[in-house]
Amino acid sequence: MLKTTIIGATGYTGAELALMVTKHPELTLSGLYVSANSVDAGKPISQLHGKLAGLVDMSVQPLNDVKQVASECDIVFLATAHEVSHDLAPEFLDQGCQVFDLSGAYRVKADDFYTTFYGFEHQNESWLDKAAYGLAEWDAQEIEHAQLVAVPGCYPTASQLAIKPLLEAGIIDTQMWPVINATSGVTGAGRKATMTNSFCEVSLQPYGLFNHRHQPEIATHLGCEVIFTPHLGNFKRGILATITMKLNEGVTEAQVAEAFATAYQGQPCVRVKGNVIPRIQDVEHTPFCDLGWKLQGQHIIVVSAIDNLLKGASSQAMQCLNIKNKFAQLTALI
Numbered sequence: 001m002l003k004t005t006i007i008g009a010t011g012y013t014g015a016e017l018a019l020m021v022t023k024h025p026e027l028t029l030s031g032l033y034v035s036a037n038s039v040d041a042g043k044p045i046s047q048l049h050g051k052l053a054g055l056v057d058m059s060v061q062p063l064n065d066v067k068q069v070a071s072e073c074d075i076v077f078l079a080t081a082h083e084v085s086h087d088l089a090p091e092f093l094d095q096g097c098q099v100f101d102l103s104g105a106y107r108v109k110a111d112d113f114y115t116t117f118y119g120f121e122h123q124n125e126s127w128l129d130k131a132a133y134g135l136a137e138w139d140a141q142e143i144e145h146a147q148l149v150a151v152p153g154c155y156p157t158a159s160q161l162a163i164k165p166l167l168e169a170g171i172i173d174t175q176m177w178p179v180i181n182a183t184s185g186v187t188g189a190g191r192k193a194t195m196t197n198s199f200c201e202v203s204l205q206p207y208g209l210f211n212h213r214h215q216p217e218i219a220t221h222l223g224c225e226v227i228f229t230p231h232l233g234n235f236k237r238g239i240l241a242t243i244t245m246k247l248n249e250g251v252t253e254a255q256v257a258e259a260f261a262t263a264y265q266g267q268p269c270v271r272v273k274g275n276v277i278p279r280i281q282d283v284e285h286t287p288f289c290d291l292g293w294k295l296q297g298q299h300i301i302v303v304s305a306i307d308n309l310l311k312g313a314s315s316q317a318m319q320c321l322n323i324k325n326k327f328a329q330l331t332a333l334i
Contacts, residue, residue: 002026002075003028003030003072003073003075004024004028004029004074004075004077005030005069006032006033006076006079007063007078007088008034008078008080008081008084009032009033009045009079010032010034010060011079013102013309013314014077014314015045016309016315017314018056019052020332021318022056023332024318024331024332025331025332026325027075027332029058030072032060032061033060033062033063033069034063035063035084038062041060041061042061042062043059043060044059045059045060048060066091066092067091070092070094070095070097071095074098075097075099075100077102077314078092078099078100078102078103079102079103079313079314080102080103081103082104083105083120085101085103085106086105086120086122089124089127093127098149098325100134100317100320100321101148101150102151102317104153104213104217105122106127106131106148106150109129110216110220117216127148130146130147131146131149131150132148132150133149133152134150134151134152135152135156135157135160135316136269136320136323137263137267137269138160140323143320143323143324149324151313151316151320152217152221153214154188154306154308154309154311154312155180155182155212155218155230155241156217156221157311158241158289158306158311158312159182159243159304160218161270161291162241162243163224164263165259165260165263165264166247166256166259166300166302167222167223167224169258171247171256171259172246172247172248173247173248173298174224174225175246176245177224177227178224178226178227178244178245179243180226180228180229180243181231181242181243182228182229182241182242183230183231183232183233183239183241184231184239185233185236185237185238185308186202186232186233187236187308187309188239188308188312202232202233202234204232204233205231207230207231207232208229208230212230214228214230215228235280237309238280238283238306238307239280239305240280240304241303241304242301242302242303243302243303244299244300244301245301245302246298246299247295247298247299247300249298251298253295256295260272260274260293264291269287269288269289269315269316269333270289270291271290272291272292273292274292274293275293275294277294278291278292278304278305279305280305282305283306284307286310286311287315287316287318287333289311290305318331318332318333
């Protein structure tokens with residue numbers, strides 16, 4: 001059994017991970033931690049997330065001695081803020097742990113990316129270079145050989161899964177950048193209450209126009225510029241991304257279908273639905289990405305639906321763990 005620890009365990013994704021680790025036949029939950037000054041330290045996680053009652057009743061501990069915690073586990077999930085993951089990851093890696101980081105701290109290798117979009121200067125270039133990007137369906141070989149996996153963001157996951165098959169097939173006219181309009185539930189803003197994500201205050205609206213940090217993440221890993229507009233929706237969980245692209249002249253519906261079928265054959269967490277347009281309610285509380293499309297002339301609209309807390313975060317992290325350790329990909333996910 002692989003001893004598995006979760007740092008940042010009291011957030012939405014941390015709670016989802018705790019349940020998955022408990023369900024996993026090859027893992028044992030070795031610790032749940034929060035920052036030393038957290039008001040949640042010392043409380044049972046089931047008191048903070050009632051759905052875990054009777055399933056995960058372990059208390060959350062303050063992270064006072066990182067080296068000690070690292071010496072007592074084989075695997076760590078970092079469900080922490082970007083700057084925190086930046087600092088913690090090397091300490092666990094130096095102790096030989098597998099690290100699955102759900103923050104943005106190790107996702108993009110580009111000059112000035114972190115100073116521009118995250119507000120800090122990256123100090124761990126060697127680990128940044130070694131990190132595998134964890135888009136599970138496309139980066140399995142890198143994940144298998146990496147000690148550090150940077151799990152993609154929720155918007156980048158929904159968007160890239162929809163665009164990559166057509167790019168890889170060479171049937172998109174990239175002179176017209178793919179246009180991504182994506183709407184997320186309020187859980188994407190995290191558990192900490194603010195006026196921005198208060199359910200009574202949320203009204204469907206776009207944000208981060210032309211300057212959202214996920215735009216360069218998407219563009220970097222696609223190798224193609226995109227226009228990305230995120231929206232905050234007045235619902236709890238899920239992401240629906242609607243992506244408009246121009247196809248090369250003469251591309252047929254059959255070629256589009258073949259591109260998606262080829263990309264996702266044997267990939268259990270992607271469900272290709274063709275002309276059946278996905279809905280958030282079909283993917284809530286599941287590890288799946290549903291993909292559908294409509295084609296007219298040279299233009300295609302691809303619709304991608306995921307649960308932002310699962311395929312957009314925790315279940316994809318577990319999927320990467322399963323790939324890394326050669327377990328069946330859906331282990332502990334369904």
